[in-house]
Amino acid sequence: MTTLREVIEVPRPVEHCFRYVADFRTTVEWDATAIRATKTTPGPITVGTAFAVRCKAGPTSLALDYVVTAMTPFHSIELKGVGRFFTVRDTITFEALASGLTRITYVAEFEYHLGLGALAKNAETGLKKMGRASLKGLARALEDNNPAPKASLDTQKKDSSLATALSCFTRYGYRRGRRCWHPLSTDMEGKHVVLTGANAGLGFATAVALLEAGAKLTVVIRDPKKLESMQHALEAETGRAADNVELADLSLLSEVNALSERLIKRGEPIDVLINNAGALFNEHAETPERIERSVALLLLSPWRLTERLMPLIEHHDTPAxxxxxxxxxxxxxxxxxxxxxxxxxxxxxxxxxxxxxRALTVLTELWADEWRSRNIVVNSMHPGWADTPGVQTALPGFRRVTKTVLRTPEEGADTIVWLARAKEADQATGLLFLDREPRTTHLKPKTAETDEERTQLRPWLQETYDNLQLDSSA
Ligand SMILES: NC(=O)c1ccc[n+]([C@@H]2O[C@H](COP(=O)([O-])OP(=O)(O)OC[C@H]3O[C@@H](n4cnc5c(N)ncnc54)[C@H](OP(=O)(O)O)[C@@H]3O)[C@@H](O)[C@H]2O)c1
Known part of the structure; x- marks a missing residue:
């Protein structure tokens, strides 16, 4: 048997450290050998939760199946990992120190499988080195001190041609992109997030990730029949339901107004507003307010909601x-x-x-310029191509052709979550993101708008809104 014992002290509350480490998917962000880690059982992390981890082993890699064998929240967690050649028992303890630091003690006991005991002596030095490197990695991840977001040279090169830019929209683009990511250990406890379109697709994946990160979540959905199943699904996945659910058909500006009034009346400051709800309508139709429904839902609605919620958004020491x-x-x-x-x-x-x-992307830039001095950062993101109910119903032909390269909803939603959560994401404003990196807003020069179109966009939105036939009883 080989035993490794490493101790680190980090400037983070014990709860944050525990939450980050207990989710063993994060090993890829700090363990010196982990290259892939997935959670293989549904539900919140507890005794019995399993993780499949793949680790580098010289020129090859090996699989380890981990299971949480004991857990005392904020104090300790034990895992057993079984691989082809050995079984490892990890005991990780967390201790809040009077200095304000958290001490993390990591003990890993390796037991070699039959006939491989002789290897143990040779492997010991390498294992110890690897254990030290991993705990250094964990300390770095928990320091949460990543550089400001910036497009890498490789990304800039990809954005210079349509074909390479489009290749980034696929699941392979996501996998390439994530190789350069920094650890994401920022905890969202105490942060209030308002998320629209949370019951399906990217919105649901975002809601799960934000609840797991500890955020206080207000979700906006339109269909009361979907409320209960959404709350059950969130609870089953994370152990928590959304803290507050608001019902609103966001293609109706009267309902957007009523929603914002309800939120303002409640008076809870908003740290993050995520305008996610959307749909692609293959058939032309007008809403009862006499406007074409795509522009109502995808542009007028987020414009109105964001501007109306400004009293709740604008209030912060740290940027909203x-x-x-x-x-x-x-x-x-x-x-x-x-x-x-x-x-x-x-x-x-x-x-x-x-x-x-396109108009919402330009609006993002206009808002960012105006609200820079008000401590509000505004960014847009696009998810690439993700296999969601929206794509399944609106673009069945596209889905058939691209099925093998589509991202999962979680992969598509990753950058929404990162923009909401990562400490460094508030150092960017007015940018368009894909896979945690700023991207070009134009792949062809001919789509660049004129200055006049930019400056007239917000007056046009106001004028269009003023001409709607709103139902004042909503
Ligand atoms: N998936 C992709 O590849 C992809 C690519 C580019 C951009 N996007 C964008 O990503 C966002 C999420 O899309 P998704 O793919 O996750 O679509 P989705 O699976 O159809 O989910 C869309 C969400 O928006 C809600 N919604 C639609 N119309 C609404 C309305 N009138 N009022 C309130 N909520 C409404 C839906 O509620 P219901 O369930 O009640 O309909 C659902 O919760 C959208 O803005 C979309 O344009 C997605």
Whole structure:
């Protein structure tokens, strides 16, 4: 048997350290050998939760199946990992010190399988070195001191051609992108997030990740029939349901108004607003407020909601964050105000969708400029191509062709979560992100909007809103 024992002290509350380490998926962010780690059992992390971890082993790699064997929240966690050649028992204890630091003691006991005991002596030095490197990695991850977001040279090169930029939208783009990521250990305890469209697709994956990170979550959904199943699913996955659920059909500006009034009345400051709800409508239709529904849901709604919620967003010592979920489809369109509302004649759902997403990307930049001095950062992100209910219903042909390269909803939502959570993400504003990196907003020069279109966008939104036939009883 080989026993490793390492101790680190880190400037983080004991609860944060425990939450981060207990989720063993984070090993890829700090363990010197882990290259992949997934949670293989559903539900919150507790005794019995299993993780599949793949580790580098010389020129090859080996699989370890971990299971949590004991857990005392904020104090200790024990895991057993079984691999082909050995079994390892990890005991990790957490202790709050009077200095304010947290001491983490990590003991790993390796037992070699039959006939391999002789290897133990040779392996011991290497294992000890690896244990020290891993705990240094854990200390670095928990320091949470990552550099400000910036596009790597490789990303800038990819964004210079349409084909390479599109390749980044796939699950392979996600996998390539994540190789350069920094650890994400920021805890969201005490942060209030408002998230629209949380019951499905990217929104649901975002809600799960934010609850796991400790955030206080207000979700906005439109269908009361989906409320109970969403709350059950969130609870089953994370052990917690959303703290507050608001019902609103966000394609109706009267409901956006009523929603913002309810939130303002409740008076809870918002640390992060995520404008995620969206849909691609293949058929032309107007809402009862007499406006084409794509522009209502995808542009007017996030504009109105964000501006109305400003009294709750603007209040902070640390920057509040607004995150707008746009789409790579917007790369095909140029902002022209007179084309944002498409008529039935010549309507194309993908174009209507892309035009509104382009306008929301420009609006993100305008807000960022204006709100810089008010301690609010505003960024947009696009998720690449992710296999969600939205894609399944609106783009079945596209899905058939691209099925093998689509991202999971969790992969598509990753950058939303990162923008909401990562400490360093508040050092960026007015940018468009994919896979935690700022990306170009134009793949072709001909989609660049004029200065006049930019400066007139917000007056146009106000004027369009003023002309709606709102139901004042909503
Ligand atoms: N998936 C992708 O590849 C992809 C690519 C680019 C951009 N996006 C963007 O990502 C966001 C999430 O999309 P998704 O793929 O996750 O789609 P999804 O699976 O259809 O989820 C969309 C969410 O928005 C909600 N929603 C739709 N219309 C609404 C309305 N009128 N009022 C309130 N909520 C409404 C939906 O509620 P219901 O369940 O009640 O309909 C659902 O919760 C959207 O903004 C979308 O444009 C997605």
């Amino acid at each position: 964050r607004v995150i707008n979920v746009v789409s790579g489809g917007m790369y095909t369109q140029k902002l022209r105000r007179n084309q944002l509302i498409m008529s039935a004649n010549g309507y194309n759902g993908s174009i209507a969708y892309a035009r509104s997403k």
